[in-house]
Amino acid sequence: MKAVTWRAFGPAQDVLSVEDLPTPQPQAGEVLVKIAFSGVNPSDAKARSGARPGVTKPPFEMIVPHSDGAGVIEAVGESVDPARIGERVWIWNGQWQRPLGTCADYVALPAAQAVTLPNHVSFEEGAVMGIPGLTAAHTVFGGDDVTGQTVLVSGGGGAVGYLAVQLAVWGGAHVIATCGARDVERVKAAGARHVFDYASPTLASDILTATGGAGVNRSVEVELGANLALLAEVMAPLGTIAAYGSAKDMSPELPFGPILFKALKIDISLIYILPKVARDAAIARLHAALADGALSMEPPNVFGFEEAAAAHECVEAGGRKGAVLVAF
Structure with a gap:
């Protein structure tokens, strides 16, 4: 699979690259999601640049960045309902305390972190639901x-x-x-x-x-x-x-x-680190607002995966309207 990676702190153009990596296999309790859009947030840029207080080296040898994303479940691990295959989902905490996030063709992660995306909500909107x-x-x-x-x-x-x-x-x-x-x-x-x-x-x-x-x-x-x-x-x-x-x-x-x-x-x-009860309540509020047509997203700034460095620079520059997304 194609994946955007970084291995050392530094400017986006210097440290982000595109690699071919093995497609992950979902373990017990996990789902494999084919990513449509990966959401880029300021926290992703800070982590890559080494700007987090007290952090002196990357937490993993290689990192596929980004915690937010949206796509379709293509496979499930043991103990996950096979009926979820084909389900449209949005993702939270994709790269939180894990090396492999959503900026790749695929991500495997715990099933609870792939939330059913309502049919009327686009993948672009879903990639903004996380952070x-x-x-x-x-x-x-x-x-x-x-x-x-x-x-x-x-x-x-x-x-x-x-x-x-x-x-x-x-x-x-x-x-x-x-x-x-x-x-x-x-x-x-x-x-x-x-x-x-x-x-x-x-x-x-x-x-x-x-x-x-x-x-x-x-x-x-x-x-x-x-x-x-x-x-x-x-x-x-x-x-x-x-x-x-x-x-x-x-x-x-x-x-x-x-x-x-x-x-x-x-x-x-x-x-x-939001507790489950609070997270579930926030998810329910988001979905209810979307169902009522009360929540609209501005047109996103979309970059191809080869342009991931430019996407990070767009976030770092500030002053933008709309989310910053990497398309796969």
């Missing part, structure tokens, strides 16, 4: 029902934020979002009631005014460290900050006084 989709669903609904709540989505123009806006609107929340100036109109089109430029010097007062002074009940936060002071000001008492990133400040200072006297909860999510 962006599950992160958005869990950070919006991790506290259960958001009907009537005010939800603030930080970075509403990003891959997770754009989905989170739509999911929160579908869930009955009053949605406020922040984003860069160029993304304001598209985030409004996604359903946010109020959208503010995150660079605005009056951002805190703008958010509070939009809530009628009541504050935000739940925040979906992509940059926890950079926004802690803002959140301490705009959150309502007993609110929850659902954080999934803090790239700009990985060692933030906590303004404990304001957070204490509002009794705010900081709920940090790492989607790779």
